[in-house]
Amino acid sequence: MKTKNTNKMVWIVAAVLALGAGAAWQWLQPAAQNNNFVTGNGRIEATEIDVAAKAPGRVQDIMANEGDFVNAGDIVAQMDMKSTEAQLAQARAQVANTISGRETARARLAQRKADVVMAEAVLVQRRSELDLARKTSARSQALRADRAISEQIADDNAARVRNGEASVNVASAQITAAQAAVRAAEAEIDQSVAAIEAANAVVVRLQTELEDGALRAPRNGRVQYRVVQPGEVVAGGGKILSLVDIGDVYMTFFLPEMAAGRVGMGTEARIVLDAAQHYVIPAQVSYVASVAQFTPKSVETQSERQKMVFRVKARVDPELLAKYPEHVKTGLPGIAHVRLDQSTPWPEALQVRLP
Structure with missing residues (x-):
């Protein structure tokens, strides 16, 4: 009997090692219990803004480098005039x-x-x-x-x-x-x-x-890319810089039909990033697609309807983002946990934890 239990524990450890740290952490989470919570995989995204030349011309200077924070109205590039x-x-x-x-x-x-x-x-x-x-x-x-x-x-x-x-x-x-x-x-x-x-x-x-x-930043953000360099000639509407609005950050993920039907605007969510699993970021559902992303081509049986998923966005509070601008990084993968029953408390593992 002891040998059987020992073998079972070895199997669990082996499974954890095979899954990897991030997947194993997700596997061990208690969030999706009793149909009160639902999870979805996604990536952190933010609104991207292009700073472009209105008229064709030569770029005289670029005042911002990749990763720099800029404020709305700051001159980030200058055309030769x-x-x-x-x-x-x-x-x-x-x-x-x-x-x-x-x-x-x-x-x-x-x-x-x-x-x-x-x-x-x-x-x-x-x-x-x-x-x-x-x-x-x-x-x-x-x-x-x-x-x-x-x-x-x-x-x-x-x-x-x-x-x-x-x-x-x-x-x-x-x-x-x-x-x-x-x-x-x-x-x-x-x-x-x-x-x-x-x-x-x-x-x-x-x-x-x-x-x-004098090209100005249309809003607060962080420089993501320098598309061109000083001295290059661009056409009218040619992109000079690409900014990320760090005040509009969200995670896009997908939920099955039955879960998406129970998610409303403003529903509480928690985001856990693979790269920082010790942090739990609060968010709110700001968008639920009205059309399924994958629709069966033939007769819809119950099993086929379960394959239908809807795109959902969980937006992070801009006031919270303003406190941690240097921590905002787009493209990071993670898991979004959505609470379907608002009367059910969040489990200990999904209590808000911030830097």
Whole structure:
């Protein structure tokens, strides 16, 4: 009898050695007892963000190395923007030129308005002269009838009336021309204002392109890869760096149909990594697939339905991740334990243990 027990213990030890430390630890865990817990294998993942060039160009410098932590808004790379800087200088000069043109147009408008005033004054003068000529001609006609003056004088006075009328017409035409010149000067000012706005728009666009040349981290994270090196030329949308958002970390695993049907959003979970089995990380289910990942092609029997698995994500609390940013490593394999019955306490082996 003692020999039989000894042989059984030897068999168990041999099985443990054959499975390996990680698999043996999983085999000995009490989590999946009484259908209150379910486990799934998965890997730690995180949201990946690519920092890319908006426009084609040469990479001038990269300020972050692989593994560096960066904050949202930090400049992580700089594109070569010498050509854009030259264009911006030219655009600013164009703005100054159009502003000068507007001032010239304003001065021209003031001159044209003065011409209108002078033409109106001349018209008043010519009308006064015409009025005087008409009165003089009328008296001359009366005196000629009495033979008090010669016909030559009367004819001269009548001619002055006709000259006065012509002068009034000329003065009126000069006013019309001066007013047209005023409208032209006003239109020139409007064109100058539009040219200034267009030039300023070019300046703003080029300034935006310059700002886009300084590539910033869109959110807090860790540099995972440097896709290119300084001096390389990239196309528009070309990747420069790849970041990992260490505030959005989760494990993706798969559960059979019967277990996935009992898992809801916010269900508590525990993550144990193969590389750090002495730590138990708390998490919550944040996603359960609505479609099975493996669906039988033929008639679904009960055994076939058991082959259907659903993808599940267990997300780690961002506040917890903020306390241990240096411990977050994507790609690590592990086991996710999900508690199906919330009234059942977690076993001792799955109590939260953190660094």
